[in-house]
Amino acid sequence: MYEKEMNEIANLFVLYLSLMEEGVKMRTEDMKKVKLAQHGDADVLADLIHKHYSFLYKYLVKVTMDPVMAEDLTQDTILRCIEKISLYDGSSAFSSWLMTMGTRIYIDQMRRKKRENSWLLREQGIRRIRWQFESRNEEWSDVLESLAKLSTEHRLAVLLKHYYGYTYEEIGEMLSIPSGTAKSRVANAVRQLREEMS
Amino acid sequence: MDWNDQDGTEEEIFLMKLRQSVDRMDHVLDQPSIPTKEQLKDHINERWKKRRKSMKLELLLFWLVSLFVVGSGMLLVYSAPWILWGIQGLSIITAICLMLRFVIHRRKEGMG
Numbered sequence: 541m542y543e544k545e546m547n548e549i550a551n552l553f554v555l556y557l558s559l560m561e562e563g564v565k566m567r568t569e570d571m572k573k574v575k576l577a578q579h580g581d582a583d584v585l586a587d588l589i590h591k592h593y594s595f596l597y598k599y600l601v602k603v604t605m606d607p608v609m610a611e612d613l614t615q616d617t618i619l620r621c622i623e624k625i626s627l628y629d630g631s632s633a634f635s636s637w638l639m640t641m642g643t644r645i646y647i648d649q650m651r652r653k654k655r656e657n658s659w660l661l662r663e664q665g666i667r668r669i670r671w672q673f674e675s676r677n678e679e680w681s682d683v684l685e686s687l688a689k690l691s692t693e694h695r696l697a698v699l700l701k702h703y704y705g706y707t708y709e710e711i712g713e714m715l716s717i718p719s720g721t722a723k724s725r726v727a728n729a730v731r732q733l734r735e736e737m738s
Numbered sequence: 739m740d741w742n743d744q745d746g747t748e749e750e751i752f753l754m755k756l757r758q759s760v761d762r763m764d765h766v767l768d769q770p771s772i773p774t775k776e777q778l779k780d781h782i783n784e785r786w787k788k789r790r791k792s793m794k795l796e797l798l799l800f801w802l803v804s805l806f807v808v809g810s811g812m813l814l815v816y817s818a819p820w821i822l823w824g825i826q827g828l829s830i831i832t833a834i835c836l837m838l839r840f841v842i843h844r845r846k847e848g849m850g
Contacts, residue, residue: 583779585782589782590775597770601763619785622786669763669767673766678762681759683755684763687759702753
């Protein structure tokens with residue numbers, strides 16, 4: 541029994557190491573491509589964007605809870621990426637850089653829109669996602685309903701921490717807030733979600 | 739198991755549920771219409787071309803404004819030096835006034 545458990549732990553550790561290795565390899569590969577793109581290689585940049593497009597879109601759907609808005613935001617983020625590629629310094633993964641840009645564009649857009657308007661937009665977005673769930677006979681779970689009801693800042697914090705696995709320092713950098721604020725937002729978001737579920 | 743441990747386990751279970759639900763959402767939602775690599779390449783080239791053009795224009799404008807400023811300065815020095823000295827004097831007086839105002843404002847704030 542003990543041996544079996546130890547074997548399982550060893551297997552998990554090997555899996556974790558191989559995933560880490562794969563992640564580092566992917567990041568190095570991306571960095572090489574970014575360097576070429578920064579020197580004006582449009583082919584490589586197109587390849588890089590194509591590779592991360594779906595990931596970015598899926599992230600923005602979770603943040604906005606609106607597939608249509610997420611698609612527009614993805615395009616805006618890609619445009620900004622093309623213009624600012626020379627400023628990327630490789631201090632974070634390329635995908636994290638794209639996520640940061642997308643998040644900041646979204647926050648800017650939400651600030652410009654009026655409160656009532658953004659509430660209406662959010663309701664429309666949730667309805668669109670629910671419709672897609674229903675059309676595929678999938679259940680729209682209570683957890684997703686509660687997640688959709690959270691404010692943008694809380695949803696962002698809880699997703700970045702507990703779904704994407706960023707540290708509080710990284711979340712703080714991404715959202716331009718102190719890491720302490722990021723921590724309290726995550727804690728509040730989890731508390732709100734659990735209260736909503738109970 | 740004390741209350742804290744139990745709460746921590748419950749939170750872990752809840753977070754696992756959250757991750758599973760969000761994963762499910764990823765699978766259920768329609769895929770976005772991803773542009774092809776060729777489309778992206780054309781778009782990138784077009785954006786870079788526009789950017790190069792606007793940068794050239796900005797540089798040209800910078801040189802034109804610089805030439806205008808330097809030319810006007812030279813003209814003032816040779817034709818009417820007193821205007822140049824007047825501008826210099828006025829700038830210094832304005833700077834001193836602004837500094838005094840700033841200092842007085844800070845002192846008032848400190849007193850209040």
